[in-house]
Amino acid sequence: MKTNDLILQTATKTVVFIILLFALHIFFAGHYYPGGGFVGGLLTSGAIVLLLLAFDVKTVKKSLPINYRLMIAVGLLFAIGTAVGSFLFNVPLLTHAFGYFTLPLLGKTSLHTAVLFDIGVYLCVVGATMTIIETIGVSE
């Protein structure tokens, strides 16, 4: 029996972007408000899981051709790279630096190397969650 998920699929197309935006917001706000890489990552994978529910694994893979295992590695690389990068400036491991800059369009903004570290966390969380869910989902 072939079911028709039109409503679910249409709703998903809209909702996924809202969730993704919310995830990005939570991620970037993490340093000042509740949130951060971990929750942001989990919410992002929540959005992808919604896609998986509405469509099937093949379609999602086609539209999001991401190797999640590689993503874990990239995330770890970001985190470790940030940590080791502090050696370049002759400071102890994982020393972060930040400053306030005036950027075009954004105005006065603080830039913080901790964000790079958080990106690592984010990527790793998305990668790990999606690897688990996808693997279990595909296995018979």
Place this chain on the structure above:
Amino acid sequence: MSLLHIAILAPLLLAIFIPFVYKRFRSIHTGWFVLWLPAILFIYFLQYLPDIKNQGFVEKTFNWIPSLGINFTAYVDGLGLLFALLITGIGTLVVFYSIYYLAKDKENLGSFYVYLLMFMAAMLGVVLSDNLIVLYAFWELTSFSSFLLIGFWYTKERSRHGAQKSMLITVFGGLSMLGGFIILSLLTGTFSIREIISQAGEISTEPFFILALVLVLLGAFTKSAQFPFHIWLPDAMEAPTPVSAYLHSATMVKAGIYIVARMSPVFAEQGLWIWLVGGVGLLTLFWGSFNAVKQTDLKAILAFSTISQLGMIMSMLGLGAAALHYDHLSENIYMGATVAAVFHLINHATFKGSLFMVAGIVDHETGTRDIRKLGGLMQFMPITATIAFIGTFSMAGLPPFNGFLSKEMFFTSVIHVLSLDIFNLETWGALFPILAWIASVFTFVYSMMLFFKTFRGQYQSEKLKKKPHEAPVGMWIPPAILGSLVILIGFFPNLLSNTILKPAAEVIQSPLINEGHSFDIHISFWHGFKPELFMTIGVIVVGVLLYKTMPKWTAIYNKFPSSLSLNHLYDQGLVHTEKGSNKVTDFYMNGSIRNYMVYIFIAFIGLLTITIIKKDAFFMDKSDLAPIGIYEIVLTLIIVAAAITILMAKSRLTSIIALGAIGYTVALFFVLFRAPDLVLTQLVIETVSVALFLLAFYHLPKINRKEERMRFKLTNAIVAAGVGIVVTIIALSAHSNKLFKSISEYYIENTADKAGGGNMVNVILVDFRGFDTMFEIAVLGIAALGVYGMIKLRLSRRQDR
């Protein structure tokens, strides 16, 4: 590293080359490549004789582990030299003998000579080391190489059994001895035997001194096959005969004697030493000779005879220790026992070595060693019979052979026990001459048995596999040399007295020598009509009587219950140890994870409860508690209700949902306690984990999918309650015992200034303590890859296809 060190290690060095030589020159018997070394070493050690006689000792040190005080100090004195000469001298003869004994094409000669050389180096190391740890290292090497040699014919079940038995017993003793050595070194602060001897008087009152004495003696007794550790020696007779002649008569079994002699200056002041060494030696002497008579195998008789003779030497060393208590006597009669011990040590090595070789010849030429099948061999092998005659009569203690002299000296020393008045020896000491005399009678009987049943009597051609004939020249030369030594020492005993006996005995009695006493050794055949002469005559008369009437009284051996024999005890001990440990392990390692959890939790409860009670740690302070609001109460009630539901629920689905309820309630708690980051994470994670639980639930196998309530078990309930109570108590006490302010003040102050952030939790996670986070995401990654690996990589299924 001096020449002396190289001499000690030379056999080991040669052993490295033996396999190559063995492979390269198959047509020449490998033994010829070995023979020269012990001969050269013998000559080399002979050169020390004048030095030792004049200055007492030669010492050479090679630093090995100086930071631990462990140095390879080679130390040659009278005692060490005597043993070194025995080892190299008899070693030469045994290698020569083995060239003719072991077939070139049938035996694995490469291994044989490697083991033998290892053993030779180890023995030299034992007797020439001044450092206890080095001595112990060589000591264990003798055990191992002896193990390899006994198990040389490793395809035979009995060889393996004998090797294992000797290994277990001697290594047990060796480890005990190591304990004794360590105690000694802790008491004195040095590993050097001579320095320990110089402090002997001061440490003798220390509480652990007696323990050290007993432990060292355990090592000596196991190695020298003293009662009740003698049981390995008869089983070690499965070794090739050259090995038995070398290890189990002349050298290795005397390592224990050496230790007792070497340690005498340290321990001999103790009454326990005299009793243990003298008493155990005497008991061994009696038991060995008594049991030798019932054996039918030539080598078994010789094995028990060795046990008994070692006991004799040991008891003499014990009695020699009595001399220390009579140092006021100008002519100290007890010093004679020490001389007798050393003298008999040499004599025993000569006649027992030759007798083993004779046994090997008989085995080789007739195909059997069973005296019930042998007889009348004298006509076929006259030379062998002559050597055997000399050896057995010397062993029996008959004139004019050297055994007679040392036996007389032995009797002299046991008679002197009667005039001792220390350590209860005046009453129980009477046992010494009586047991010694009885043992000598049995020694006489088995010696006669050994000779007459093999070489005289009826020749039983139908029972022998081969037609017996005289051994080849090379085979009887070594025992002939030993036999001529027996006669030579017998007629001219004083040849040895000043060169070897005196320096060796002086080492054993060094405390007395330092006080100005001196040995005056004069061994003579005829010492007048003294009690010991009558004892010898008595031995001969009663011995002949017993030998003639043997069939009538040998039945008494069958009276002795075999279930009480030491071999039986040993075998049963092994079996029961194995069974027992199996049982114990099976009892607690039953493979059920529930049981293991119970052990872990009981240990948890027990250890923590004991700690709390011992330290009086329980303490409750209510001053610092926050007020409880209505929300907290409601949420707590929900959690409690959900937890009880999990336990009571009939369906697993209910339990999973209840678990989810707990998770969300905890998230609500985080809301109440103002932890927004935790709330977010907890909600998402709880959702994911409930989904995974449901997945696992969905895939449960269809069979056995009965929905039933968890069964109640009292143990589990008690353990669970115990864990809960203990953790609660600890939490309460920990909360009431806050000793200093939290570090959070620092974070609150510096989050904005130093880290440029507003969310303190996140700043701690990525900045202040980012190191933890780095590895937490690594954990997450590993978990994901683990799941991926487990699901994708199914090797067992791939094989099925």
